[in-house]
Amino acid sequence: xxxxxxxxxxxxxxxxxxxxxxxxxxxxxxxxxxxxxxxxxxxxxxxxxxxxxxxxxxxxxxxxxxxxxxxxxxxxxxxxxxxxxxxxxxxxxxxxxxxxxxxxxxxxxxxxxxxxxxxxxxxxxxxxxxxxxxxxxxxxxxxxxxxxxxxxxxxxxxxxxxxx
Numbered sequence: 001x002x003x004x005x006x007x008x009x010x011x012x013x014x015x016x017x018x019x020x021x022x023x024x025x026x027x028x029x030x031x032x033x034x035x036x037x038x039x040x041x042x043x044x045x046x047x048x049x050x051x052x053x054x055x056x057x058x059x060x061x062x063x064x065x066x067x068x069x070x071x072x073x074x075x076x077x078x079x080x081x082x083x084x085x086x087x088x089x090x091x092x093x094x095x096x097x098x099x100x101x102x103x104x105x106x107x108x109x110x111x112x113x114x115x116x117x118x119x120x121x122x123x124x125x126x127x128x129x130x131x132x133x134x135x136x137x138x139x140x141x142x143x144x145x146x147x148x149x150x151x152x153x154x155x156x157x158x159x160x161x162x163x164x
Contacts, residue, residue, distance in 0.1 A: 004038035011035035011042070018042060019089075020096040023061035024054055033101075043097040051100045052110040052136075055085065058096055059115055063089040069112070069122035071130045075156035080104035081132055085112070102132055111137040129154040 005014045015021055015037060024032050024044060031050035036043050046054040055066075067086040074080055079101035088095050102109055111134035112119045123134040124143040131152035134140055142149065151158055 004036065006036050008032055008035045011037050015042065018094075019061040019092060020044070020058045020063055020087075020094070023057045027057035028053060041095065041097060043099060046098050046100045048100050048102055048109050051083070051085075051098070052112050052115060054098055055087070055112045055115045058087055058098070061089075062091055063087045063094075063096060065090060066112075066116040066118050066122075067095075069119055069126060071126045071132055071154075073130060073154065073156045075104075078103060081107055081130060083109055083126065083132060107131055108133045108135055110135045111140075113138060128152065131155060 005011050012021060012025070012035070020042060021035065021044065024046075028050060031047045031054060032044060033047055034045040044054075065088040067088050070084050072082040072084065074082060081102040081104070083100045083102055085098040086095065087098065100109060109132060111123055113123065114136065120138065121143060123137055124140060126132050127134060127140055128142045128144050129152055141147070145153065
């Protein structure tokens, strides 16, 4: 399939054999808010409170490697943040991207370190640079900025020269 497909139902119809999508829908249909397939990449939007379960569902579907956790600041839009998880299946030779919207009024999401311990450093980086906190993280502290640093420098409203 070469053309882009937008929307949960359209993606499901276009990719009925995709194991990640099937596993997510079997696990919790309501947690899957949206989906798109473009440039041979599947992106699934997951409800913020369900991200840990979604990661476990795709892991159980043989997506065995967490490549990255990152964040996008869509300021001034709400939800302001988008936490993004890139996950790979070596045996299926396939990737899935899970994204989860996070509001600025409560920039928190569950840690996925119980599912993939390698998320530890990625989540620390997202917290340090964007200020998104991860519930259940084993040791959420700064990883790139000094401990006494004021603010989170990759937020769009962070002053270019820092706080003075």
